[in-house]
Amino acid sequence: MLHLKQLSKDFAGNPLFTEISWHLKKGERVALVGENGAGKSTLMKIIAGQSEPSSGEIQFARGARASYLPQDGIVTSGVMLFHEARSAFGELLAMEEELHRLGQELERQPHDSVEHEQTLHRYGELQEQFRHRGGYTMEAEIGTVLKGLGFAQEDWYRDCGEFSGGWQMRIALARLLLQRPDVLLLDEPTNHLDIEARNWLEEYLCSYPGSVILVSHDRFFMDQVCSRIAEIWNNTITDYHCSYTRYLNQREERVAALREAKRLQDEEVQKTEDFIRRFRYQANKASLVQSRIKQLEKVERIVIPPERKRIRFQFPDAPKSGKVVMELKRLTKGYDTKIVLNGVDLVIEKGERVALVGHNGAGKSTLMSVLAGAPFQGGERLPGHNVHMDYFAQDQANVLDFERSVWDEIYADAPYEMVPRLRDILAAFLFAGDDIHKRVGVLSGGERNRLALAKMLLRPSNLLLMDEPTNHLDLFSKEVLLDALRSFDGTVVFVSHDRYFVNGLATRIIEVEGGGLTDYYGDYEYYLEKKAQTAGEPAAGARPLRSSVSESPQAEIAKTVARSADPAPLPPVTKEERLRDREEQKRRKREDDKRQKRLGEVEQEIARTEKAVAKLEEEMNAPGFFDDPERGAVAGEQHAELNLRLEALYGEWEELSG
Numbered sequence: 001m002l003h004l005k006q007l008s009k010d011f012a013g014n015p016l017f018t019e020i021s022w023h024l025k026k027g028e029r030v031a032l033v034g035e036n037g038a039g040k041s042t043l044m045k046i047i048a049g050q051s052e053p054s055s056g057e058i059q060f061a062r063g064a065r066a067s068y069l070p071q072d073g074i075v076t077s078g079v080m081l082f083h084e085a086r087s088a089f090g091e092l093l094a095m096e097e098e099l100h101r102l103g104q105e106l107e108r109q110p111h112d113s114v115e116h117e118q119t120l121h122r123y124g125e126l127q128e129q130f131r132h133r134g135g136y137t138m139e140a141e142i143g144t145v146l147k148g149l150g151f152a153q154e155d156w157y158r159d160c161g162e163f164s165g166g167w168q169m170r171i172a173l174a175r176l177l178l179q180r181p182d183v184l185l186l187d188e189p190t191n192h193l194d195i196e197a198r199n200w201l202e203e204y205l206c207s208y209p210g211s212v213i214l215v216s217h218d219r220f221f222m223d224q225v226c227s228r229i230a231e232i233w234n235n236t237i238t239d240y241h242c243s244y245t246r247y248l249n250q251r252e253e254r255v256a257a258l259r260e261a262k263r264l265q266d267e268e269v270q271k272t273e274d275f276i277r278r279f280r281y282q283a284n285k286a287s288l289v290q291s292r293i294k295q296l297e298k299v300e301r302i303v304i305p306p307e308r309k310r311i312r313f314q315f316p317d318a319p320k321s322g323k324v325v326m327e328l329k330r331l332t333k334g335y336d337t338k339i340v341l342n343g344v345d346l347v348i349e350k351g352e353r354v355a356l357v358g359h360n361g362a363g364k365s366t367l368m369s370v371l372a373g374a375p376f377q378g379g380e381r382l383p384g385h386n387v388h389m390d391y392f393a394q395d396q397a398n399v400l401d402f403e404r405s406v407w408d409e410i411y412a413d414a415p416y417e418m419v420p421r422l423r424d425i426l427a428a429f430l431f432a433g434d435d436i437h438k439r440v441g442v443l444s445g446g447e448r449n450r451l452a453l454a455k456m457l458l459r460p461s462n463l464l465l466m467d468e469p470t471n472h473l474d475l476f477s478k479e480v481l482l483d484a485l486r487s488f489d490g491t492v493v494f495v496s497h498d499r500y501f502v503n504g505l506a507t508r509i510i511e512v513e514g515g516g517l518t519d520y521y522g523d524y525e526y527y528l529e530k531k532a533q534t535a536g537e538p539a540a541g542a543r544p545l546r547s548s549v550s551e552s553p554q555a556e557i558a559k560t561v562a563r564s565a566d567p568a569p570l571p572p573v574t575k576e577e578r579l580r581d582r583e584e585q586k587r588r589k590r591e592d593d594k595r596q597k598r599l600g601e602v603e604q605e606i607a608r609t610e611k612a613v614a615k616l617e618e619e620m621n622a623p624g625f626f627d628d629p630e631r632g633a634v635a636g637e638q639h640a641e642l643n644l645r646l647e648a649l650y651g652e653w654e655e656l657s658g
Contacts, residue, residue, distance in 0.1 A: 001026045001064055001211050002047065002183055003653075007056035009042060016042055018235045019056065023603075024183065026061070029205060029212040031222045031244060034232035040215045043232065044068060044185045047213070066183035067176050071191065074172040077161025081151065084160050084171060085142045088178035092138055095130045099123065145174050148200035149193070150360055166192035177204065186214040190221055194360045195497050217475050219244055220500035234303065255304075262302040272296050312480065313428040313454075318462035318490030322385030323350050325463050325491045326371055331379030333363075333370055340366045342515030343379065350384075350462075353485070354493045355506035355524065362512045364495045365394055368467045371493060390461040394468045394495075397448035402441035406431050406451060409440055414458050429454045445472035453481070462490035470498050499524060599656040606649045613642045 002024035009016045016039030024030065032040045045051040047058060048068035060066070076084055086093070102123045109116040134141065146156065149170045160171055169192045176184070184205075190198050198221060205212055205225050213230075216222050222229075222244040229240040229247040238254075240247040272292050279285035328346040332339065340363040348354060348371075356364040370376050372391040383389075393399065400409055410422055418425075426436055429450040440448065449472045456464070464485070470478050482504050485492055496502050502509075503524040511518045511527070520527040616639055619625060626632040 001028075001061050002066075003059040004047075005057050005059065007046070007058070008054045009039065009046065009051075010054050015235050017232060017237060020237045022230070022237050022239075024211050024213065026182075026211055027209065028228055029208070029226045030214070030228045030230050031226040032213055032215050032230050032232065033244070033247070038232040040232055041071070041187050044187055044213065044215065047183070048185050061182070064182035066185055067179055067181035068185040069169075069173055069176050069187060069189060071188045072165065072169060075161075075165075075168050076171055077159060079160055080157050081146070081160055081163075081171065082142065082156040085146060085174050085178055086138070088175045089135075089138050092130065092133060092135045095126060095133075096135060099126055099130060102126065142178060145177050145204075148197065148204065149174050150197045170197070173201075180210065182210045184208065184210055184212045184214075186212065186216075188215055188217065190216055190218045190497070193497065195357060195499060195502075196359050198497065198499070217473070217478065218498055218500070219475060219478075220498070220503070223500075258302065258304060262304055265299070265302050269296065269299065269301075313425070313457060314484050315464070315488045315490075316457060316460035318488065319386060319388055319460055321350055321387050321462045321491070324348070325350055325352075325384040325387055326493075327380075327382040327384070328370070329380040329382065331370065331376055331381060333366055333374075333376040339515055341370070341376075341517075344515075344517050346510070346517060348491060348493060350491055351489075352491055352493075353505050353507045354491075355502045355509050356493065356495045356512055357502070357509055357524075357527070358512035363515070364512050365467055367512055367517075368465055368493070368495060369393075372465050387463050388459070388461040389463040389465060390456050390459070392452065392456060392464070392466040392469050394471075396452040396467075397445065397472070400440050400448060400452060402439070404440055405437050406440060406443070407436040409451065410455055410458070413455055418458050425454050425457050446474060446477070449473055450477065464488065464490060464492045464494070466492065466494040466496075468495055468497070470496050470501055595656055599653070602649055602653050602656060606646065606653065609642055609646050609649060613639070613646065616642065 004020060004022040006019045006021060008018050008020070010018075032043065034040050042051060045068065046053050048066050050068060079087075102119055105119050106116065106123065109119060130136070143153075147153075151170070151174075160168070163171065173186075173189060176186075189201065193201065198218070202221060202224050205214075212225070214222075214226070226244065227241070229242065229244055231238045231240065231247070231251065240250050242250065272295065276289055276292050276296070279289050282289075324347060326346075326348045328344060330343045330345060331341060332343050333341040344367075356367060358364050368391075370381065372389065372393075373381075401412075404412070406426065407422070410426065411419070414422055423436070426432070431438075431447075431451070431454075440451065443451065449469070453469065469481060473481065478498065478501055482501055485494075485505055492505070494505070506523050507521075509520040509522065509524060509527040511520065520530055522530075616635060620632075620635050620639070625635070
């Protein structure tokens with residue numbers, strides 16, 4: 001599907017990657033990983049044709065195309081959402097328009113005319129193409145994608161310009177998915193998605209018929225979607241045919257082996273250099289010294305870049321609190337005429353790690369703000385004994401003063417006794433040296449989030465309220481934050497759309513939905529399991545938290561009847577059917593193995609033929625080569641034959657790759 005050949009890219013003499021060669025097969029889903037600044041987004045832009053490499057080339061299978069979704073910066077306005085999504089089907093819309101035009105011509109033309117017969121034939125052919133390519137299911141597919149990405153049906157006819165930045169990226173993602181390119185390039189596609197939309201996108205990509213290359217800071221998402229990890233590191237690209245979790249272990253082993261190889265090489269180089277210095281001026285050793293010098297010149301030095309700096313911190317020891325940290329009694333909160341929390345009850349106890357989940361707009365951030373002390377319309381909010389609270393809002397990084405320096409921002413909020421420790425705290429969050437004098441306004445989103453987290457270490461607290469603390473943090477920083485919160489001896493209530501983070505921290509899940517709250521005492525995997533089992537029915541182990549929303553007796557009876565009706569059992573799979581399926585899987589595997597084997601042979605033959613062409617061209621370019629006409633004619637014939645052979649091999653490679 002895609003072949004990178006000797007691709008290089010550098011900026012101002014600093015290489016991102018050097019002469020990398022890499023294949024992508026049809027249907028593969030690859031996660032592109034590497035440190036910030038390694039060149040992940042740059043490589044995706046080069047593949048998409050939005051940036052030029054310094055050298056090398058990119059080859060696609062015949063007719064294949066790639067489409068790219070950047071991290072942000074896409075804004076659409078002046079067109080309804082549904083029409084914007086529909087514009088992804090450009091060719092089908094053109095066919096639909098032509099079918100409409102041909103239909104009008106058929107109405108005008110006499111039935112017994114030659115033109116009518118020709119038009120009717122063209123109409124039939126075009127209609128079949130339109131049906132085969134999904135023209136009649138186009139609107140259903142649009143609805144599926146928009147619903148999956150969280151758009152309500154009433155949103156379909158809103159102007160795209162009415163949507164905020166995060167929803168704008170969802171619009172761009174929807175349009176890209178509907179285009180169904182052969183190579184889908186996604187740069188942080190989950191950044192603006194809630195958990196439900198991430199789950200949907202995960203399933204969609206797992207069944208996507210084309211190839212996918214993605215960059216993501218969502219570890220769980222990569223584990224579920226990708227079966228291959230491509231790491232950009234040390235100016236090259238290295239493949240790991242495994243999940244992201246297994247890649248971390250394999251990478252550690254590989255780097256350890258590389259460090260050991262460098263250590264052995266350094267020892268050998270040191271011995272050789274010592275020999276040269278010792279015997280350089282002894283005439284009877286001159287030949288040996290020259291031999292060692294040449295040997296040293298041929299050594300390809302192993303270069304290992306320094307390990308990236310990582311944040312290291314822990315929260316201050318939590319003051320002791322009472323058993324109940326926070327209680328809400330029949331609390332109601334709304335905006336204008338919309339009720340978000342409708343008479344909810346909630347008790348949070350000491351030491352709990354509570355994750356608030358629910359779709360965008362369900363009221364997670366509203367509940368978090370109420371817990372933090374925001375006003376509400378009815379009910380009670382009762383903080384527990386000796387509760388010291390710290391609140392990290394969803395837009396906490398934007399609350400910082402952009403005109404201050406990093407040092408001035410943290411100094412302004414620091415208690416007197418903490419001032420001597422401020423430099424240590426900033427250093428723990430990678431603000432060292434001149435970095436502390438940077439203006440907050442020039443920091444990246446990740447740096448501002450780190451600074452906001454650093455400010456949470458200034459005062460000890462025993463209740464942390466954290467709304468999307470992982471936004472803009474890379475995978476390593478998320479892991480450090482997760483470790484710090486696990487070791488925190490107070491209580492944590494948090495919102496996060498990173499499922500690995502939620503599952504690694506939460507001991508209790510509270511689902512915010514329809515103005516009420518539902519409790520699940522367990523981690524996120526337990527919550528998903530219960531949701532899958534019950535499909536809307538309250539589960540054993542799931543306790544609905546009281547809401548003032550009451551249902552009619554008729555609704556209660558209907559629910560009871562629905563619960564008592566057992567679903568119809570699926571027909572059992574027969575032994576013969578299982579055997580047939582197994583044989584079919586074996587046959588497909590044999591064919592795929594045979595194709596992969598031949599693909600490898602063709603690639604080797606291409607490499608050998610290209611090498612032969614390069615060698616022949618080098619000979620033909622030598623001065624005086626064509627002084628002998630016969631030799632020149634033979635070489636010309638060989639060159640033509642090799643190029644014909646190469647063209648045939650490329651054709652076979654494209655067929656096998658497709």
